Amino acid sequence: MRRRTLLTAGGALLGTGALTAAGWPLLSDYAREGRPGKVLTSKAPLPAPFRTPLPVPRVLRPTSTSATTDTYDITQQHAELEILPGLRTKAWTYGGTFPGPTIVSRSGRRTVVRHRNELDHPSVVHLHGGHTPAASDGYPTSLILPANGTYDAQRVHQDMNSGPHGASMAHHAMDLAEATRTYTYPFDQRAATLWYHDHRMGYTGAAVWMGLAGFHLVHDDEEQRLPLPQGDRDIPLMIADRSFAADGSFQYPWLDPQLHTPGVTDPYMNGVLGDVILVNGAPWPVHQTQRLRYRLRLLNASNARTYRLQLDPQPPGGNALVQIGSDGGLLDSPRAHDTLDIAPAERYDVVIDFSRYRPGTRVRLLNLHGDGSTAQVMRFDIASGSPRDDTTVPDRLSTVPPLDPTRAAVTRDFHFTGSDAGWTINGTAYQPGRALARPTLGQTEIWRFTTNFHHPVHLHLNHFQVLSRNNREIGPQDHGWKDTVDLRPAEAVEVVTRFTDYAGTYMLHCHNLEHEDMAMMADYTTQ
Ligand code: C2O
Ligand code: CU
Ligand code: CU
Numbered sequence: 068m069r070r071r072t073l074l075t076a077g078g079a080l081l082g083t084g085a086l087t088a089a090g091w092p093l094l095s096d097y098a099r100e101g102r103p104g105k106v107l108t109s110k111a112p113l114p115a116p117f118r119t120p121l122p123v124p125r126v127l128r129p130t131s132t133s134a135t136t137d138t139y140d141i142t143q144q145h146a147e148l149e150i151l152p153g154l155r156t157k158a159w160t161y162g163g164t165f166p167g168p169t170i171v172s173r174s175g176r177r178t179v180v181r182h183r184n185e186l187d188h189p190s191v192v193h194l195h196g197g198h199t200p201a202a203s204d205g206y207p208t209s210l211i212l213p214a215n216g217t218y219d220a221q222r223v224h225q226d227m228n229s230g231p232h233g234a235s236m237a238h239h240a241m242d243l244a245e246a247t248r249t250y251t252y253p254f255d256q257r258a259a260t261l262w263y264h265d266h267r268m269g270y271t272g273a274a275v276w277m278g279l280a281g282f283h284l285v286h287d288d289e290e291q292r293l294p295l296p297q298g299d300r301d302i303p304l305m306i307a308d309r310s311f312a313a314d315g316s317f318q319y320p321w322l323d324p325q326l327h328t329p330g331v332t333d334p335y336m337n338g339v340l341g342d343v344i345l346v347n348g349a350p351w352p353v354h355q356t357q358r359l360r361y362r363l364r365l366l367n368a369s370n371a372r373t374y375r376l377q378l379d380p381q382p383p384g385g386n387a388l389v390q391i392g393s394d395g396g397l398l399d400s401p402r403a404h405d406t407l408d409i410a411p412a413e414r415y416d417v418v419i420d421f422s423r424y425r426p427g428t429r430v431r432l433l434n435l436h437g438d439g440s441t442a443q444v445m446r447f448d449i450a451s452g453s454p455r456d457d458t459t460v461p462d463r464l465s466t467v468p469p470l471d472p473t474r475a476a477v478t479r480d481f482h483f484t485g486s487d488a489g490w491t492i493n494g495t496a497y498q499p500g501r502a503l504a505r506p507t508l509g510q511t512e513i514w515r516f517t518t519n520f521h522h523p524v525h526l527h528l529n530h531f532q533v534l535s536r537n538n539r540e541i542g543p544q545d546h547g548w549k550d551t552v553d554l555r556p557a558e559a560v561e562v563v564t565r566f567t568d569y570a571g572t573y574m575l576h577c578h579n580l581e582h583e584d585m586a587m588m589a590d591y592t593t594q
Contacts, residue, residue: 102436103521103579104338104371107318111311113343114152116351117431117446123302124282124347127168136177139170143211143279144185150348154315158278159186165348166305166368167263167281172254174287180263183247184211188326189218189226190274192248193266194283195412196394196530196550198256201571204527205250207268207588208239208499214246227269230328232489232585234268239500255568257465258290259396259548260303260364260414268499269329272339272370272580276319280305280368289465290397296362296418296458303364305348306409306444308341308372331581337485338371338581344434346445353446358422359456362391365417367409370580373521373553375435376444377406382423389460392416395530395548397465402546406435410523410553412578415544418460419447426451467547470511470532470563478513479504483522483554483577483587490577490587497588503575504591506566515561518554522582525551527573528593531564551578566593 129137146160161167161182172178184190189212193205202209208227212218220243227234261283265274282303295301310318320335322328331339343350367374378387386403394414407415424430432444481503484491493503506512513534516524530548533541537559545552554560576588 102373103582104340105335106340106342107310107320107335109311109318109342110313111151111154111315113440114350116443117353118152119349119352121352121354121445122347122349124164124166124169127162127170136179137172138179138181140181140183141167142183142185143190148348150345151311151315151350154311156311156315156317158317159274160278161263161281165278165280167279169282169284169303170263171284171286172252174254174257174285176254178252178254180250180252181247182211182250183214185214187213187215187217188270188274189213189223189267190279191266192250192263194250194252194261194263195525196259196261196414197252197283198529198568199252200569201573203250203252204571204573205266206242206572207266207271207574209242209244209248210267211244211248212246226327227329230322230330232269232330233328234496234498234586254285256285257396258287259285259394260366260392260416261285262305262366262368262414264368269584270326272331272584273319273321273326275368275580276309276339276370277317280307282364282366284364293461293464294457294459295391296360300359300458301362301364303366304346305366305368306374307345307368308441309343309345310341311343329584336581336585338579340372340441342440344437344441344444351443351445353448355450356421356447357450357454358424358426358452359454360418360420360422360458360460362416362418365407365409365415367411367413369411371411372441373408373410373436373523374444375406375408377433377435378419379431379433380428381405387419387423389418389420390415390544391418391460391464393547394550398547399467400462400464401460402543404543407544408553410551410578411580412523412525412551413553421447421449422453422456424449470565472511472513472534472563474511475513475563476507476510478515480515480517481575481589483516483518483520483524485520485582485587489585490582492575492587492589496586497576499590501590502572502592503589506591506593508566508568508570508593511563511565513561513563515559516552516554517559518556520556521554521579522587523551523553523578524560524575525578526564526575528569529564529566531562534561534563536560570594
């Protein structure tokens with residue numbers, strides 16, 4: 068193996084090669100590849116893995132439905148959760164749980180979600196992966212002020228402008244809603260695994276870490292006709308790392324624990340990593356599975372951690388993770404993988420056939436990018452018996468018409484750079500109201516992302532197709548419609564997209580939430 072060393076953003080020179088007594092790489096791939104972030108070590112004792120049954124977030128019932136529209140109500144509220152056995156964790160929640168309730172929508176039917184903010188700080192709701200009119204997209208200064216009346220426009224300005232990472236809001240008119248805001252989602256888009264999360268300028272990392280994230284699934288007729296696993300064999304898995312204080316509360320390295328100044332302390336500027344891996348809010352859970360096919364909708368909702376997922380043991384012949392979908396819904400045909408790399412905000416829809424294992428096998432989901440406690444994610448305990456499986460993964464899943472890059476009207480370049488001064492796109496820190504691009508609706512465009520470091524780059528409004536990595540062919544996981552693409556250090560990634568339907572201002576940003584909060588974000592305005 069070639070010995071590699073590299074300079075991390077933290078400045079330390081890393082070498083490779085050593086193994087711990089337990090056989091884990093001393094400096095994991097994670098460090099070797101210059102992956103972002105620093106582990107914030109928990110002070111609470113870590114629980115033994117594979118004791119907690121996997122929770123599945125409840126599906127939210129609509130408050131009302133009409134011929135065209137389903138309306139939901141969510142209250143953003145404090146809640147005390149038992150995440151670590153015997154300890155209480157104060158969380159910021161959608162409706163009292165972490166993850167928040169899952170919303171299930173139908174393509175072509177309008178969904179309206181009314182959010183009420185009973186937290187102590189302003190909030191913003193973004194539907195990640197939604198093809199959403201700008202007014203409902205969760206622009207980072209389109210705030211819902213807390214219902215307790217503690218915030219006015221002046222307080223909001225102070226909280227965003229203060230501190231080393233504060234933004235220049237001088238000429239920006241904010242859009243403030245008192246206590247509640249109504250988000251309207253037309254869902255003129257195909258079936259996909261979406262998620263909703265907080266997006267408040269300067270405070271997204273803190274708010275998501277505290278618990279503001281949930282699934283929003285879209286179904287359509289095409290997907291429903293496929294013989295894929297459904298019901299309790301179609302499971303969304305929100306993977307997120309956290310760290311815990313001695314009393315069980317979430318630990319986060321905020322500059323200001325009162326949250327009137329954005330940003331984290333210097334050592335964590337490159338991303339906050341926890342040492343506890345939660346799946347659907349439970350630490351290293353275990354799930355009892357039949358010897359049948361399961362559809363798992365994997366979401367990495369971590370602030371900064373990337374994972375390389377692999378089953379252990381692998382079934383005979385490997386290729387256990389049969390990918391059927393990506394961020395933007397079904398692939399054209401399934402693609403089998405031994406490992407899946409998943410960066411913050413990415414989704415992979417996979418089918419695992421547990422009948423490939425002998426009865427009673429305990430199958431761990433590993434994270435090959437992790438070390439020690441973060442090297443494993445959850446476990447599947449396989450029951451005995453050979454139930455009949457009437458599901459299959461068809462060779463043809465959907466059609467993904469390729470966007471033709473030779474028809475692109477414009478190619479735009481976006482350079483993502485980190486330095487001690489903060490994180491920038493094209494040399495500028497985020498400033499609300501300043502658009503870095505003005506795409507014309509309906510026009511095909513190539514967007515070229517380059518970077519000096521690791522950045523999961525995310526685009527609002529429309530999904531894209533990855534065209535190339537470093538001018539070479541795309542990776543095995545880059546197929547289909549995506550809205551987030553992971554850039555590795557010194558990489559250039561080209562994507563092709565067409566912005567459609569909605570004129571207005573949207574976001575392009577790094578989805579490492581600490582990078583995002585420290586200004587690696589840009590507006591673009593469609594017209
Ligand atoms: Cu998931 Cu603009 O974010
Ligand atoms: Cu988004
Ligand atoms: Cu980044």
